[in-house]
Amino acid sequence: MIAVKSRLDTWLGRFTMYRLILWVLGILAAYSMILNVLGWLTFGLPQMLVHLMLCVGLTYASSRLLALVFRTRPHSESSLITGLLLYFLFWPSFAATDIAGVALACVLASVSKYALAFRGRHIFNPAAAGAFITGLTGLNIATWWAATPAMLWLLVPGVLAVLYRTRKMLMAAVFLVVATGIVFTELLGRGMTVGQALWQPLAQRPLLFFVGFMLTEPLTLPPRRWQQLGLAAVVGVVFAVPYNLGFVANSPELALLLGNLLAFFLGQRGRVELTFKGSRQLTPDSRELRFEPKRPVRFAAGQFMELNLPHRRSDGKGRRRVFSITSAPGAPEVTFGVGTAGPLSAAKKALLSLEPGDKVTATSVGGDFLLPRDPGRPVLLIAAGIGVTPFLSHLASESRPRDIVLLYLAESRDELAACGQLEASGARVIARLADGSTPPAFMHDAGTGRIDARRLGELVPDIPEREVYVSGSPASVDSLRAAARGAGARKVRVDSFAGY
CATH class of the missing domain: 3.40.50.80 (Nucleotide-binding domain of ferredoxin-NADP reductase (FNR) module)
Structure with missing residues (x-):
């Protein structure tokens, strides 16, 4: 089993988190069209194709346009993922108001990364933000049609691969137990059998899609595992308990946005800006890089930081990398130990080619690799x-x-x-x-x-x-x-x- 797990880890480790999610969502999109041709879905293939091109194309284009306006480098994989998520959230249709609503959601999703942000870090999941605000306008409402029994054949293994790769299996389990338990109890009260009450929330409600691709997005999670588990439980309750406040009612996107807001207050608020100061050789195949943060960075010994490393010649491995912090909390400089043995990814080459004075940003700080609080514990x-x-x-x-x-x-x-x-x-x-x-x-x-x-x-x-x-x-x-x-x-x- 150890050998099998090691081979699986090695294979999945070749994919960045963003690339894996993009592949899984792309495969699911293709699979949905196959299901439509076979008669398991009834949207109409032309509607699905136009809907897909609208979601992906408009989200990608608006993301790049906004990046030009704000003079930042667009994260193409992120925008494509957002477009694919919106493809599964809104009903494919040729109705003018429906198309207008989807187009608005795509643009709002891109805008939310800049307008609903603090110190360069977006607070809310872009797809959820775009869907929720669009719902308030009345143009269109997210239906989360990915929650279709026929989709389960590929949705379940795809979600499992993503959760395993991102090490969020336990967090997902907490959410599913809480949300499924609430819905299960409600359905039993309506007279359903035990089997029906278990099947309905997992096969006909978007719990699996929600937890696999949206709740566990790293940029909108708190840094510690216990915080993530607590967040999963809270979001599970808000997701499953029915309520109606007049202008808003319970919906997956609202549950996620409330969870995002809670996570924002628990973690490192705002993007971390770092100025490269220099490096030293640790071993022939590793270096320690020193950075001066613009503002104090909150972290505990043993945690990691994810650096955003834009580069012109992409190798398909993304531009974000996680590095363990080697400096002590509170030190004036933040240092990272980096392996330099080849082959090197384009992102790591960009990191190792930094000159003193160059600036990079960090997107998140987290991890639970912390020593016991009790110093008497060996x-x-x-x-x-x-x-x-x-x-x-x-x-x-x-x-x-x-x-x-x-x-x-x-x-x-x-x-x-x-x-x-x-x-x-x-x-x-x-x-x-x-x-x-x-x-x-x-x-x-x-x-x-x-x-x-x-x-x-x-x-x-x-x-x-x-x-x-x-x-x-x-x-x-x-x-x-x-x-x-x-x-x-x-x-x-x-x-x-x-x-x-």
Whole structure:
């Protein structure tokens, strides 16, 4: 199972989140037209084709036009995703008012990224904002027709792929349990059977489409997992409980917008602007880059930041990348550890080619790879290669003594990063170097053998008393997590670098 999971992680890691969602939505759009030809949908193929071209074309065009007006670089994948979402939200039709309503929703979705924003960061999901405001005008109302039983054959695997890739399975489960439970109870009260009351919310209401492509959008989520789970529960209630306030009634788009507003107040409000100051070599295959933020950045040791890295020659891997922060919270500069071994994506090439004074922006800060609040709680940190980067922030931020053991796996002595910082931290450091080279004197040499459960138990006999943190590539993390579990670890947190 570990090998299968590693292969799946590696394959999905080749897609950025935006590219994966774009592919899944594109396939679903094609599938919907096949269903229409087969008679499972009754919109009419000409209506569906025109509707698709209107949604995608107008959203894309308005997004690029607004980018010119505001002198920013448009995010093409984002605008295409918004257009495809609107394709599934509004009913395909040739009626003049319906077409006008869809066109308005497309333009409003693009405008919302600039008009409903704070310090360069949009607050609301663009597709939901465009659909909701259009509904207030009376021109058209979102019907969320993707919630059709025939769509489930591809919708379910598509949603699962997206949720697995973005690591939002638990958040989605909380939303589905809350929303489905409320609707299920309501339908039972109306006289439906148990089977009907379960089938109807999942097959004929847009819960799956909503949670897979809209609720879990990273830019409109709070930074911590417990906050995301709480948000999922709140949105699930607002989504499922019927209400009518006169000018608005319950709808998926309104539930999402309320959730977006709540998330805005929980996270880093506004875009983070960073000025590049310089870099230093960590190892032959990694560098540490230093940035000065325009405003103080709120983060905790072990969290990540997503950088927006526009570049002219796209390689299809997107322009946003997640990097672990290596500096301590409150430091005047924010630093990142970046792997430089090839092949490099176009976005990473753009990052590594920065000159002092160049500016970049960060779109989000988040993550739950945090040490226990109780400094008396002993921990074991296991780093595979570049996976040491979040631990550098942990060690830099520890103001009170903590019992820390760091197991560092690297190819050679040259690939050990920040040895001076590791020695000064006071942590007990164990190095396993694959080429058999000798680690620095302050490190314990673990030899060249594979780190399995038995070997890990020998190196850290008190592992059952320690909280374990594992960081590295997906394959390394899966193997080392299994080893930690086998050695008796009760709690294992992971932070895998999946090529996001």
